[in-house]
Amino acid sequence: SQTIHQWPATLVQPVGSPLSLECTVEGTSNPNLYWYxxxxxxxxxxxxxxxxxxxxSSEVPQNLSASRPxxxxxxxxxxxxxxxxxxxxxxxxxxxxxxGATPYEQYFGPGTRLTVT
Amino acid sequence: xxxxxxxxxxxxxxxxxxxxxxCSYKTSINNLQWYRQNSGRGLVHLxxxxxxxxxxxxxxxxVTLDTSKKSSSLxxxxxxxxxxxxxxxATDERGSYIPTFGxxxxxxxxx
Numbered sequence: 001s002q003t004i005h006q007w008p009a010t011l012v013q014p015v016g017s018p019l020s021l022e023c024t025v026e027g028t029s030n031p032n033l034y035w036y037x038x039x040x041x042x043x044x045x046x047x048x049x050x051x052x053x054x055x056x057s058s059e060v061p062q063n064l065s066a067s068r069p070x071x072x073x074x075x076x077x078x079x080x081x082x083x084x085x086x087x088x089x090x091x092x093x094x095x096x097x098x099x100g101a102t103p104y105e106q107y108f109g110p111g112t113r114l115t116v117t
Numbered sequence: 118x119x120x121x122x123x124x125x126x127x128x129x130x131x132x133x134x135x136x137x138x139x140c141s142y143k144t145s146i147n148n149l150q151w152y153r154q155n156s157g158r159g160l161v162h163l164x165x166x167x168x169x170x171x172x173x174x175x176x177x178x179x180v181t182l183d184t185s186k187k188s189s190s191l192x193x194x195x196x197x198x199x200x201x202x203x204x205x206x207a208t209d210e211r212g213s214y215i216p217t218f219g220x221x222x223x224x225x226x227x228x
Contacts, residue, residue: 036218041220042220043205043218043219043220043221044160044205044218046215046217049215059215088157090159090160092159092160105150105162105165106150106152106160106162106207106216107162108159108160108161109159110158110159111157111158111159113157
């Protein structure tokens with residue numbers, strides 16, 4: 001069966017510090033991978049998605065970046081955090097390997113609660 | 118941009134009652150999905166309905182889709198306290214298979 005891991009679960013970081021959140025998927029290959037941010041009481045904002053190793057698409061301009069060094073590993077980074085980066089970060093995967101074909105549901109990780117102070 | 122918008126924003130009912138949530142969207146879609154999120158957790162997929170389908174069932178869940186009105190509804194029958202969660206609809210516009218999530222409906226079921 002497939003499993004998605006995210007760590008850390010919670011993180012408190014000062015403004016201006018770097019960030020690295022990691023997401024790994026087990027039990028599947030060639031997944032589509034996604035990073036979302038959820039502000040309190042809000043919906044999910046898609047930040048990045050990836051259809052393959054080294055292929056990253058950014059949805060929203062910001063001081064965050066994403067990388068996919070391995071097929072089932074997705075990393076969200078920042079060089080200098082802002083207060084507005086606080087939120088609940090969710091990683092997700094879907095079975096679709098190439099966007100444009102029949103879609104599948106997304107499977108979400110447990111999330112990382114980031115507080116920038 | 119937000120494609121789907123859920124209504125109501127919050128819903129409070131008693132155990133055993135039915136809960137109905139609605140989702141409206143702006144542009145033509147390929148598919149519409151409903152997800153559930155327990156507080157502080159990731160989202161869990163509930164049901165996917167394609168643009169050529171009008172109704173789908175899964176256990177106590179019933180989803181309808183009206184493409185002429187650009188709306189969908191999620192009905193939870195005989196609700197339980199364990200159904201307390203936020204419910205999100207996600208749509209993917211024609212030409213894009215990336216789902217866009219609404220802000221969700223917060224459902225509280227009182228035992």
